[in-house]
Amino acid sequence: MSGTEIVETGAGDARVTWVSARRARLLVAVSHGAGGGIEARDVQAIARALPADGVTVALVEQPWRVAGKKVAPAPKTLDAGWREVWPVLEKRGLPVVAGGRSAGARVACRTARELGAVGVLALSFPLHPPGRPEKSRADELLGAGVPTLVVQGGNDPFGRPEEFPEGDHELVAVPYGDHGFAVPKRAGISEEETLRTITDAVRTWVGGLRE
Secondary structure (H helix, E strand, O other), rough: OOOOEEEEEEEEEEEEEEEOOOOOOOOEEEEEEOOOOOOHHHHHHHHHHHHHOOOEEEEOOOOHHHOOOOOOOOOOHHHHHHHHHHHHHHHHOOOOEEEEEEEHHHHHHHHHHHHOEEEEEEEEOOOOOOOOOOOHHHHHHOOOOOOOEEEHHHHHHHHOOOOOOOOEEEEEEOOOOOOOOOOOOOOOOOOHHHHHHHHHHHHHHOOOOOO
C-alpha cells in the first residue's frame, strides 16, 4: 500500500503518507518538526532509500500541520496525536521504529517505550534551545528505553554532536550540517553527499536492529 491515509485524533486529523516496501520486514514512522513538514530533505531522502531494504516508511503529519497552522501545540498535545496514530501503524503487522526530526524526535523518544517501538530514529534532536545549553532535553533522549540513532548536524545550534551526553544511543555526525542539514558552500560538500551520509547511517542502523 502506498498513498495517504487520514487518521482522526482528539486534536484533529493527522495524515500518514505511506512509502511501501515490496516485501516489508520493518516499518519506520517519521514525523516532522515544529517549523516544517514531511517535505524536509532528510525525511524525503530516507523515504526514498529505505523501501529497497525491505523497510516501509510512514511519514506522519501532526494535526496542526494538516490544518495549515504555523505554530505547533504543546508537547503533550503532540504526544497525544502521535499515540493516536500508532494503532494505524501497528495494523501493518510489522515491528515499528518511532522516528522524527527535531520536535518529532522528542515525541518519538518520550513515547517509544510505552508504545512498544523497537527503536527510535532521532533526526536533528533539539538537545537545547539555541544559545541555551542549560535548558537541556537530554533526559528525553536518555529515557527512550529502546535502541536509538541520533543523526545530528555538526553545526546544529540546537546541539552539536560533541554536546550530547554519553548513553546507549548511537550518534552519527553530519559534517558542517545545520539543524536542517544544510551545509555551507565553503565546506565543499554537496547536498547529495550530505543526504547520502544520512541515509547510509540510517540504513546501516536499521539493518542491525533486532526485530
